[in-house]
Amino acid sequence: MFNRILVVCIGNICRSPxxxxxxxxxxxxxxxDSAGLSALVGNPxxxxxxxVAAQHQLSLAGHQARQLDVEICQQYDLILVMEQGxxxxxxxxxxxxxxxxxxxxxxxxxxxxEIADPYRQSTEMFLHVYQQMAKAADLxxxxxxxxxx
Numbered sequence: 001m002f003n004r005i006l007v008v009c010i011g012n013i014c015r016s017p018x019x020x021x022x023x024x025x026x027x028x029x030x031x032x033d034s035a036g037l038s039a040l041v042g043n044p045x046x047x048x049x050x051x052v053a054a055q056h057q058l059s060l061a062g063h064q065a066r067q068l069d070v071e072i073c074q075q076y077d078l079i080l081v082m083e084q085g086x087x088x089x090x091x092x093x094x095x096x097x098x099x100x101x102x103x104x105x106x107x108x109x110x111x112x113x114e115i116a117d118p119y120r121q122s123t124e125m126f127l128h129v130y131q132q133m134a135k136a137a138d139l140x141x142x143x144x145x146x147x148x149x
Contacts, residue, residue: 002144004031006076007104008086012036012065013046014119015082018130019104021058022137027144033076035068037089046119052126056134073097080104080140082115105132107139 005023009016016034023032045053045060053060066072073079073094079101081087091098105113115132118125 002030002078004076005033005078005080006072007032007034007080008037008068008090009034009082010036010038010086010117011043011119012039012067013043013063014049014126015104015115015117015129015133017045017060017063017065018049018053018058019080019082019133019137020063021053021060022133023140025058026137026141030144034063035066035072037068037086039065039067041065041067048118048123048126049130052123052130056130068093070094076100078102080106082117084114104140105136107143108132108136 007016007019007023012035016036020032020034043065045063050060070093073090077100079090079097081090081101082104084103087101090101103113105115112132115129118129
């Protein structure tokens with residue numbers, strides 16, 4: 001049902017490329033991509049995001065940031081965003097996307113559903129965000145493999 005998944009953040013260089021690769025690792029039978037609401041188009045993943053991902057045997061190699069647009073939104077069955085405000089931004093672009101747009105941290109324990117932007121912050125912050133996203137990816141994987149039951 002949710003075979004094509006899009007992960008969205010702001011710049012598409014920290015959170016969404018990492019979350020994309022985490023989901024690809026856990027859901028190899030799905031198509032998983034990422035985009036940004038205000039993307040740094042063409043840029044690779046942030047150096048700190050690369051470093052933390054590599055420390056966890058996850059490669060962000062080859063990533064290039066791309067801008068979210070209506071056409072991209074229409075191509076996916078599920079759009080996962082990092083913050084509640086991102087839901088509104090996606091829906092401003094394409095109101096019909098509301099029913100398929102959810103928080104990447106949707107299944108995390110109460111109070112942790114939004115995943116903060118680590119851009120230009122400490123390595124510790126990147127590590128914290130990575131750990132949140134890894135847990136969220138595990139939970140999404142479980143839910144999607146069991147049809148969100």
